[in-house]
Amino acid sequence: MKYLRSDILDAAVDVLDQEGLGVSTARLAARVGVSNGTLFNYFPTRQDLIDALYLHLKRDLASAIGDTDGSASAKDRAREVWDRWVAWGCAAPARHRVVLLLKGGGAVGAVALAEAAELFAGVSNLLDSAAREGDLVDMPLPYLAAVIEAQVDLAVSNGLRGAARAVAFEMAWASIASPTLHTASA
Amino acid sequence: MKYLRSDILDAAVDVLDQEGLGVSTARLAARVGVSNGTLFNYFPTRQDLIDALYLHLKRDLASAIGDTDGSASAKDRAREVWDRWVAWGCAAPARHRVVLLLKGGGAVGAVALAEAAELFAGVSNLLDSAAREGDLVDMPLPYLAAVIEAQVDLAVSNGLRGAARAVAFEMAWASIASPTLHTASA
């Protein structure tokens, strides 16, 4: 039988989600339906597998987000990203949980981490645009990005849909916008 | 030495921060300056140590936060909590990182997790008060709490001080308040 790296990675998502970061490669292989030896034909190292899994998921997310209408306002484009991102997470919560698990547990290597970050350059640019349009709080852009991302994660973790998802977006946006209110007290 | 128990916990903070969730008890003992066997005189199990460490840090934080002026407005009291919380984290960033590491990695036992949660009942009540005062977005309180906590974590992780810390609070508050804005678009 011919296994593809992505077959293994897809199966690994569920295993990690259900059994935690500590699963042994042996157990992982068993659940994937492959002999343990085979696993190492595809990923020479456990770390390689972890990194590949992380990138796999991040790439999947990035392509789900795609591009946004460059002519729309920053907020509208942000809303578009928000919806796709949250939709991606809600469609398969395990993927989302595993991404958090891998990053939170410090399991992902620095290289993979950096490579994944690049995939979201477009999203970062979006914040740059908004900043240029002048409606953002006066804080370092990476901080604002982190604030948004934290709320995306929460929206997904809570499986928000419909109106709730929209409100959550407004909450996120309110935290980085509303310059009047903020500068007043800063 | 009679204070060895807390000596171990203190050392564990640094070790876990520097070497990750995977550190061996042996390395930990070495860093404390005791033999590996001695560790187990104080914590019968690695899990016990982890749980104790988590509670140790959470208790420390809870007592650093203390009580708030019950006669002040919800926002003012929230601000007070915010400042103390962020100050606690910034004073010793390793403590904060380790708390996140322990929770994020799923390393803490359910019992310890629950026990720690109780310590922050007062903080939760604060949100209840605010809700009763009518200034909050119409979302489940736990969600709002999570949004705030996520931003506390970010403020600490970024070591925000002075004006930046204040702005970050306004950002957090803006995300859960400003009902007019939010309901308008919901």
Added chain:
Amino acid sequence: MKYLRSDILDAAVDVLDQEGLGVSTARLAARVGVSNGTLFNYFPTRQDLIDALYLHLKRDLASAIGDTDGSASAKDRAREVWDRWVAWGCAAPARHRVVLLLKGGGAVGAVALAEAAELFAGVSNLLDSAAREGDLVDMPLPYLAAVIEAQVDLAVSNGLRGAARAVAFEMAWASIASPTLHTASA
């Protein structure tokens, strides 16, 4: 190697005989000529190994005893069993000593103990037959069985052969038979 499992058991007999119940799995593995990890591919637990070893030896003994001529007298059949049993023990004294060591040290699990007991149902039946023929002392059959077994063990431990082995059988039989003598004094 496919027969490694029994290779391990065979080696375990010698090691336990020479080094006692306390041998480490590491020493055992070394004697078999495999790495310590390999041991656990065959026996997930030290206890599993002990139980398997006990059953291995008991099964070996049971098959060495085989069946007896159902048409012979109880005593003749007992004699047959006796000879085969003692012969088995004398042929490889270590096996016999290890069986005693495992049982005497309380090392064998209850399940294995029960499973092994079943193998000797036929031998027990033999005493039933004798009892029905009416030549046994009036004591609980299990007690009589134990008296015989104790003497088998002694015969083996002393490596009795030839005439001595035969005399030892007569001794054993005399202890449970000779009703006249016994009832007289009971």
Added chain:
Amino acid sequence: MKYLRSDILDAAVDVLDQEGLGVSTARLAARVGVSNGTLFNYFPTRQDLIDALYLHLKRDLASAIGDTDGSASAKDRAREVWDRWVAWGCAAPARHRVVLLLKGGGAVGAVALAEAAELFAGVSNLLDSAAREGDLVDMPLPYLAAVIEAQVDLAVSNGLRGAARAVAFEMAWASIASPTLHTASA
């Protein structure tokens, strides 16, 4: 408080009986009601404790058996020994079980074993007398002694009393006596 070696030994009997040969010295000390350090003030080594315990019990048994009426017949004197021995075991079964446990598990050192054997020289002499009287099977005396001892152990383990205890003695005696029957078949 002043502990006596024999206080510790007495307590150790129950502990070993209930928890097996594997009890840790710490647990033993706890159950005896002494700090673990104290244990080593009395017995420099675990082995010393085990050996002392074995000797303690054997001495106790030896003194319970005492001397026999030198003018009686060998069998009568054996009967006297038998009764006292079995009575000793039945009076406190734990002592008996522990003796068997210690010897069966190979836990007793050679020196202690030898020293204990000496205590029963009188009992051995009894067999010598019997042999001289000419009533014994023609087998090495130590073998006959072992056959008897095995049956004593069984009688005690089964808690035989009254008539049953007497029958058991006749069984034991029958196994080493009745020369006519035995020599016929030897």
Added chain:
DNA sequence: GATGAATGAGCCTTCATTCAT
């Protein structure tokens, strides 16, 4: 003499990784 914290060697077990088939 009693104590109990400290010790560190050693035990059982796990697991990422290798490699002959």
Added chain:
DNA sequence: AATGAATGAAGGCTCATTCAT
């Protein structure tokens, strides 16, 4: 390319023994 037995380093934990108080 797939397999799975073998490996051996490493981990968590136990416990007999020591020793300062």
